[in-house]
Amino acid sequence: MKNLTLLMLLLFLFGCGGKDAPRAPESSILVFPLKDSECTTGVSLSGSTSEVEFQWQASDFTETYQIRVTNLVTNVSQNMSTSATSIKLPLEKGAPYSWFISSKNTNVTETATSEIWRFYNAGFQTTYAPFPAEIISPKSGASVLRSANNEVELNWSGADVDNDIISYEVYFSINNPPETLVFSPFANDTDVNVTVAADTVYYWSIKTLDSEGNTSDSGVYQFKSL
Structure with a gap:
């Protein structure tokens, strides 16, 4: 009788274990x-x-x-x-x-x-300001290792409905908001190396300019150099 009870218990446990676990939702396109x-x-x-x-x-x-x-x-x-x-x-x-x-x-x-x-x-304008630059790295609030040259690479992307971005202005400093213009690259340049010190918090932002004189601001991002 004990063997029969044990067999039934095992069949019950294995039978219940065959149910699939709930699946997490997938990303929408x-x-x-x-x-x-x-x-x-x-x-x-x-x-x-x-x-x-x-x-x-x-x-x-x-x-x-x-x-x-x-x-x-x-x-x-x-x-x-x-x-x-x-x-x-x-x-x-x-x-x-x-x-x-x-x-x-x-x-x-x-x-x-x-x-x-x-x-x-869409509105009534015939020209649009660029989209605010999208910060890729460092992510805001991140801690970042310096290179052997005591540098960190700032990287971003830009986009414009009119496709007429001509340049960016990169502001970078230990102050918030950053007011020091450290680099002004052309439209195809979306990264720059900046010199940093150890254990220091830095702030940076990107101003995007187009050929019609329109501008946009990325907002201020920060990271800590290690």
Whole structure:
């Protein structure tokens, strides 16, 4: 009798163990508004606002999507959740925005995040300022090892709807905000080496200039040199 009971217990345990564990959601692929573009399909709501429809592809193992849309001038964000793969939001005309999608399900704590895309919501202007430079490295708040020459490489990327960036201005110092112009590279140059001291916090920012005289500011980033 004991052997029969043990056999039944083992069959029960192995049978329960065959169930698949919940799967984490996968990242969604963004569709529209297009990356580094001018969105001209918004429906006008007023003289200053239009409604834009955001679209993305469905991702596996996802129950809901959370969209985050940020005005790159005011840094104000809209956050909305939906089970659909599109949503309409009111946006300021002529303003630059970034957006991304987080995929979620209730069975796991993990979420998946899409790429971050930027675009201009069409307004009345005929020329647009460049998008704020996107900082690649060092990440803000990072601790960074110096090279043998006591240098750290600053790296960023730039984009412009009009494709007319002519140069950048790199500001770098131990002060916040940094006011020392240390480098002014051309449009194709998106990195520079700066001299640093050990155990010191540095601040840096990028100003992007285009051929129409428009400019944008990346905001201030910081890192600590080791």
